[in-house]
Structure formats: C-alpha cells, structure tokens
Amino acid sequence: MRPDSAQARRREALARLIWPVAALALLLAFNLLFTERFFHIEVRDGHLYGTPIDILNHGSKVMLLALGMTLVIATAGVDLSVGAVMAIAGAVAAQLVHRPGMGFWPAVCAALFVALLAGVWNGVLVAYFRVQPIVATLVLMVAGRGVAQLLTDGQIITFTDERLVFLGNGHLLGLPFPVTLVAATLLVAALLARRTALGLFIEAVGDNETAARLAGIDARGVKFATYACAGLCAGLAGLVAASNIKCADSNHAGLFLELDAILAVVIGGTALTGGRFYLVGSLVGALLIQTLTTTLYMRDVSADVAPVPKALVVVAVCLLQAPAFRAELARLIGRRPA
Amino acid sequence: MRVRIASKHIPLLATAAVLITLYLGGCLAYSNFFSLRVLVALFGDNAFLGIAAVGATFVILSGGIDLSVGSLVAFTSTLIAVLVQRGVHPLAAIGLALACGSLFGAGMGALIQRYRLPSFLVTLAGMFLARGLGFVVHPQSLGIKHPFYLETVARDLALPLGGRLHLPFTASCFVLTLAAGLYLAHHTRFGRAVYALGDDSEAANLMGLPVARTRIAVYTLAGLCSALAGVVFTFYTQSGNPASCVGFELDAIAAVVIGGTLLSGGVGFVGGTAMGVLILGLIQSLITFHGTLNTWWTRIAVGLLLLFFLALQNVVVAASRRRAASVQ
Numbered sequence: 001m002r003p004d005s006a007q008a009r010r011r012e013a014l015a016r017l018i019w020p021v022a023a024l025a026l027l028l029a030f031n032l033l034f035t036e037r038f039f040h041i042e043v044r045d046g047h048l049y050g051t052p053i054d055i056l057n058h059g060s061k062v063m064l065l066a067l068g069m070t071l072v073i074a075t076a077g078v079d080l081s082v083g084a085v086m087a088i089a090g091a092v093a094a095q096l097v098h099r100p101g102m103g104f105w106p107a108v109c110a111a112l113f114v115a116l117l118a119g120v121w122n123g124v125l126v127a128y129f130r131v132q133p134i135v136a137t138l139v140l141m142v143a144g145r146g147v148a149q150l151l152t153d154g155q156i157i158t159f160t161d162e163r164l165v166f167l168g169n170g171h172l173l174g175l176p177f178p179v180t181l182v183a184a185t186l187l188v189a190a191l192l193a194r195r196t197a198l199g200l201f202i203e204a205v206g207d208n209e210t211a212a213r214l215a216g217i218d219a220r221g222v223k224f225a226t227y228a229c230a231g232l233c234a235g236l237a238g239l240v241a242a243s244n245i246k247c248a249d250s251n252h253a254g255l256f257l258e259l260d261a262i263l264a265v266v267i268g269g270t271a272l273t274g275g276r277f278y279l280v281g282s283l284v285g286a287l288l289i290q291t292l293t294t295t296l297y298m299r300d301v302s303a304d305v306a307p308v309p310k311a312l313v314v315v316a317v318c319l320l321q322a323p324a325f326r327a328e329l330a331r332l333i334g335r336r337p338a
Numbered sequence: 339m340r341v342r343i344a345s346k347h348i349p350l351l352a353t354a355a356v357l358i359t360l361y362l363g364g365c366l367a368y369s370n371f372f373s374l375r376v377l378v379a380l381f382g383d384n385a386f387l388g389i390a391a392v393g394a395t396f397v398i399l400s401g402g403i404d405l406s407v408g409s410l411v412a413f414t415s416t417l418i419a420v421l422v423q424r425g426v427h428p429l430a431a432i433g434l435a436l437a438c439g440s441l442f443g444a445g446m447g448a449l450i451q452r453y454r455l456p457s458f459l460v461t462l463a464g465m466f467l468a469r470g471l472g473f474v475v476h477p478q479s480l481g482i483k484h485p486f487y488l489e490t491v492a493r494d495l496a497l498p499l500g501g502r503l504h505l506p507f508t509a510s511c512f513v514l515t516l517a518a519g520l521y522l523a524h525h526t527r528f529g530r531a532v533y534a535l536g537d538d539s540e541a542a543n544l545m546g547l548p549v550a551r552t553r554i555a556v557y558t559l560a561g562l563c564s565a566l567a568g569v570v571f572t573f574y575t576q577s578g579n580p581a582s583c584v585g586f587e588l589d590a591i592a593a594v595v596i597g598g599t600l601l602s603g604g605v606g607f608v609g610g611t612a613m614g615v616l617i618l619g620l621i622q623s624l625i626t627f628h629g630t631l632n633t634w635w636t637r638i639a640v641g642l643l644l645l646f647f648l649a650l651q652n653v654v655v656a657a658s659r660r661r662a663a664s665v666q
Contacts, residue, residue, distance in 0.1 A: 078458070125648075129648075129649070129652055130652065131648050131652065132601050132602060134403065134458075134601060135595060135601050135644070135648055136648070138588065138591065138592070138595075138644065139641050139644045139645050139648070140641070141588070142588060142592060142637050142640050142641045142644065143637055143638050143640070143641020143642065143644075144641075145634070145637060146634040146635065146636070146637030146638040146641065147638065149632070149634035149637075150634060150635075150638070154632055154634065259462055259465075262458075262462075263459075263462070266459060272456045272458065272459065273456075302473065302477070304470070304473035304477060304580070304581075305470050305473050305474055306470065307466035307467065307469045307470035308466070308467055308470030308471060308474065309470075310466050310470075311463040311464070311465075311466035311467035311470065312463075312467070314459065314462070314463040314466065315449070315460070315463045318455050318459055318460070318463070319449075319453060319455070322453045322454060322455055323454075324452065324453045324454050325453045328453075
C-alpha cells in the first residue's frame with residue numbers, strides 16, 4: 001500500500017458515502033417540503049421526542065445488525081441467521097430475568113453469550129469447515145427460530161424488569177438508549193477495525209483469501225472472528241427488540257431483519273464480494289431504510305404495500321453502484337450532443 | 339464386477355437413503371402410515387413446494403439464488419383470485435399469471451446478467467416488490483368460487499387410483515413439472531449450458547455457450563415455476579392470499595440442498611430436489627402423526643438435515659479433490 005494511503009482511503013470512503021448520504025438527504029428534503037411536522041422535535045421531561053428521533057430509535061436494531069454484518073460481508077461472506085439469533089437472545093433474556101437468583105445482569109450476559117455461541121457456530125462452519133456462508137448461516141436461520149420457540153415453549157414471554165425494559169425504552173442524555181448502544185458499538189467496531197490491523201486483515205481476506213493467507217494472515221481466524229462479532233451484534237439487537245415490546249416473541253422478533261441489515265451494508269458501499277468496508281456507510285444505509293419506512297407510514301402508505309418502494313430504492317442504489325450500469329449511463333450521457 | 343459410484347452421485351444416494359429411512363421409520367412407528375392415502379397426500383400437499391423447488395434447482399445449478407419464490411407464489415395466487423372474481427375465466431387468469439411470473443423472472447435475470455448485479459440482491463428486491471404488489475392487487479385473502487375450481491379441478495381432473503382414492507390434480511401438476519424439469523436439465527442443450535454456466539461461467543463463455551441467454555432463461559424459468567406454484571396453490575387452497583408463503587423460498591432452497599445440489603452451482607440433480615421435497619413433506623407428516631410434537635420441531639429437524647447434507651457434501655468434495663490431486 002502506498003504511504004499516503006491513509007489519506008487516499010479517507011478520500012475514497014467519503015466518495016463512497018456520497019450516494020447513500022445524497023439519497024438520505026433527498027428523502028429528508030422531500031419530507032421537509034411535503035410531510036407535515038416531520039422535523040418537529042419537542043422536549044418532554046428532558047427527553048427528545050419527534051419523528052427524526054423515532055427514526056434513530058426504530059432504526060437502531062438494523063444499525064446494530066448492520067455493524068456486525070459489515071465485517072462479515074467484508075470477508076466476502078454473509079450472515080442470514082442474525083434475525084433468528086435475535087429471537088434466541090430475546091427468548092433467553094426473557095426466560096431468565098425473573099428466575100430466582102438471576103436478574104438483569106445474568107440474564108443479559110447469558111443472552112449475549114448464547115448469541116456469541118450462535119456466531120461461533122456460524123464461524124466454525126464457514127471458516128473451518130469451509131461451508132458456503134449462505135448455506136452455513138441458512139442452517140441457523142431455519143433452525144434458530146425453532147430453537148427460540150423451544151426456549152419459550154411457543155409462548156410469548158413477558159417481563160417487567162425495569163433495567164431490561166430500559167434497554168429499549170429508556171433515555172440517556174435526552175436520546176433513546178438504543179442510540180447510545182449503536183454509538184458505543186460503532187466506537188468499539190471502528191477502534192478495532194481502524195486502530196488495529198484487524199480491519200486491514202478483514203479487507204485482505206475479503207479481497208483475496210489465498211493471497212492473504214500467503215501473506216501470513218490467519219484467514220480462517222479472521223473469518224471466524226467476524227461471524228462471532230455478527231452474532232454478538234445480533235444478540236444486542238435481540239435484547240433491544242425484546243425490550244421494545246417488553247416481551248420475547250420468537251415468531252416475529254427480528255423476522256426479515258437480516259435482509260434489511262444486508263441491504264443497509266450494500267447501500268453503504270460495501271460490496272457483497274468482499275474487500276473494503278464502510279461502517280459509517282452501513283449506518284447511513286440503515287437510516288435510509290428506516291427513514292423510507294417511516295416516511296411511507298407517515299404518508300399513510302399501508303405497511304403491506306411498503307415493500308414496493310423499498311424494492312425500487314434497492315434496485316436503484318445497486319444499479320448506481322454497479323460499474324456496468326455506470327459505464328452505460330456515461331456512454332448514454334456522453335453520446336448526447338452537448 | 340465391482341460397481342463404481344461416481345462421487346457426484348453419493349449425495350444423491352444419501353438423499354435416497356434418508357428418504358427411505360424416514361418412510362420406513364414412519365411405517366414401523368405408526369400403523370396407519372403405510373397406506374396409499376398417506377403417499378398420495380404427501381405428493382398432493384407438497385405439490386406447490388415441489389414445483390417451486392424445480393425452478394430453484396435450475397437457478398442454483400446456474401450458480402445463482404432466487405429469494406423471490408414465496409412472494410411470487412403469493413402474488414400470482416392473489417392475481418388469479420382477483421381476476422376470477424372480476425369475471426375472467428380461470429384459464430385466462432392462469433395464463434396471465436404464468437406470463438406475469440415469467441416476465442418478472444426475466445426482468446430479474448436481465449438485471450443480473452446485464453449489470454452483473456449479485457443474484458442475491460436482485461431477487462431480494464424482487465421478493466419485496468412481488469410481496470408489495472400482491473397487497474396492491476388485493477389486501478387480503480380471497481376465496482375462488484368458480485365451477486372450474488370447485489368441479490373441474492377438484493373432481494374431474496383428479497385421477498382415480500382404485501377404490502375411493504383419487505390422485506389430486508395438484509399432485510399430477512407436480513409430477514408433470516418434475517418430468518419436464520428432468521428432461522430439460524439432463525436431455526437438452528439448455529440443461530447442459532446451465533450446468534456449464536454454474537461450473538464456470540468464464541469457461542462456458544469461452545466455449546461459445548450462450549451465457550447471457552441461458553442466464554436470463556434460467557431466471558425466466560424460475561419465475562414461471564414460481565407462478566405455476568402459485569396456480570397450484572390456488573388449486574390446493576381454492577383461494578389467493580398476498581400474505582401467504584412467507585419464507586417459502588427457504589423451504590425450496592432447503593429441498594434443493596437436501597437433494598444433493600451444491601449451492602456453488604454446476605453440480606446437482608432435479609431428481610434429488612424431488613426427493614428433498616418429499617423428505618421435507620415426510621418430516622411434516624411424521625410430526626403430524628406423532629401428535630404431541632410442536633411444529634417448531636419441523637424447523638429444527640430441517641436445520642439438522644441441512645447440516646448433515648452440508649457435512650456430507652464437504653466430505654465428498656474433499657475426497658474428489660484428493661483423488662484429482664493423486665492422479666496428477
């Protein structure tokens with residue numbers, strides 16, 4: 001890598017961010033003009049309330065998932081199981097929190113530990129048994145929700161523990177607590193990825209696994225670690241999801257969120273083929289998805305029909321990022337007489 | 339003479355062994371299991387899964403993946419129900435639905451081929467789009483009460499099997515689609531091009547195979563199969579429902595993988611997929627027969643089976659690689 005690469009990559013990261021940020025800005029501008037009271041924020045009991053805050057709050061689950069998913073996708077992998085892992089983590093926490101001798105911390109630690117185990121399981125399959133990521137994580141995606149239902153006996157388990165409820169509904173510094181969780185996770189991930197060599201290793205493995213291995217990188221270990229991270233992030237997201245509704249619903253917790261998370265990562269500029277990754281980009285992608293969803297709800301679009309515009313945005317963003325489409329577009333514009 | 343088994347056939351044999359074991363196990367455990375009625379129900383109840391899985395097999399053989407299956411089934415079934423309610427003859431509605439499905443698949447294939455977009459993303463967008471469009475067509479479940487459905491399909495087209503037993507028309511559709519799929523995959527140029535494409539699309543291109551046309555045709559075929567599954571869904575439930583078949587594509591993919599097809603493309607069998615579908619159906623009926631087990635055990639069992647076949651494929655691929663290395 002060239003000596004000025006730090007500067008060069010910062011420039012590249014900014015260039016990558018332009019499309020998702022522009023899309024988000026466009027959407028917000030639309031809302032500013034056409035959706036009433038969209039930017040109305042008020043302070044009640046020292047807490048902020050309003051649509052933008054709601055977007056941050058509701059988007060936090062996908063943001064958490066997207067952070068872990070970014071690392072996995074950077075190694076040219078994918079994790080389909082995060083939604084099911086969310087359900088498992090929520091089920092474990094809800095089951096344990098009111099057991100005698102348990103309580104908040106043991107329940108949360110157990111939930112995160114189980115989520116980590118799920119990530120480890122995926123990591124072992126992908127890194128050490130060389131199963132294709134889609135298939136390896138498909139196993140847990142199919143079976144995981146069954147496991148979560150087994151844990152809750154098919155029931156919806158409610159809880160009243162104040163601290164567990166705080167995770168998804170509390171406020172810190174005026175902002176909803178999940179936002180703090182996202183910020184903390186981003187900080188940890190960014191420090192690990194950018195202040196240590198780990199990020200470089202991940203990108204090297206995603207770019208060319210064989211070359212990375214020949215260069216002395218423990219490619220398997222790196223892959224394994226990214227899946228473990230994704231599991232942990234899914235655990236956190238699962239706790240927030242359960243806390244939001246004060247119960248563990250194994251059937252619906254995190255359903256299809258893995259797809260939103262993958263989408264957020266791709267919109268953020270990280271390619272599914274691996275290599276360079278952009279943590280902040282993924283967060284912007286997640287925010288874009290949530291803003292779109294919220295906008296549609298505020299404009300009285302039925303939740304059932306909402307996937308249609310979402311699909312169009314996905315195709316548009318993917319096309320804009322595809323080199324083949326850009327080349328065609330450039331030819332088309334170039335051909336036009338100026 | 340020693341019978342040599344090609345290593346690519348081992349997963350297929352394992353699938354057959356699991357299928358037979360499950361069936362015999364069911365027969366031994368439950369006295370009513372060994373009857374033609376259970377067998378007929380197995381084909382009839384899993385017909386639309388089987389049809390969708392045949393389409394998914396081609397996509398996976400070509401090295402891609404199709405996540406839009408479930409939504410497309412829901413969309414086409416809703417479309418048919420609405421059209422029939424508006425007075426369109428069911429046959430015309432079915433024709434239109436099949437055309438819509440093929441066109442939808444062709445569109446996804448064109449995006450994937452022309453702009454080199456990952457099939458995972460394009461079909462994911464397709465999944466969202468078809469799901470939403472289903473709700474645009476009609477927001478909830480809609481029954482179909484047309485003589486064609488109530489009499490022709492339900493009674494006249496069912497094949498008598500002796501006694502009072504009939505092979506439902508849905509099962510016949512499954513068997514016919516399966517036969518067409520088998521022929522297409524193993525006895526046509528198109529089938530060979532699909533295998534070559536999945537194995538190494540670069541090499542297929544250099545060999546002069548029509549890569550672009552084949553890839554778009556594969557997704558068109560998958561769209562057609564999903565739409566056909568939607569048609570059979572309306573036969574089976576006599577209704578269309580935009581909220582149905584959520585996560586159905588995963589069942590189809592699971593059936594393909596259990597049937598011995600590698601998700602990396604280029605290796606697999608349409609016949610294996612049929613066995614995979616029957617295995618999924620058998621697990622379901624075994625759990626129903628047992629009575630006290632909850633439905634979530636189905637998912638866990640399917641997950642474990644997937645894992646077993648992954649491990650098996652892993653071993654087989656490693657062994658064939660070692661053999662190739664020792665030959666050199």
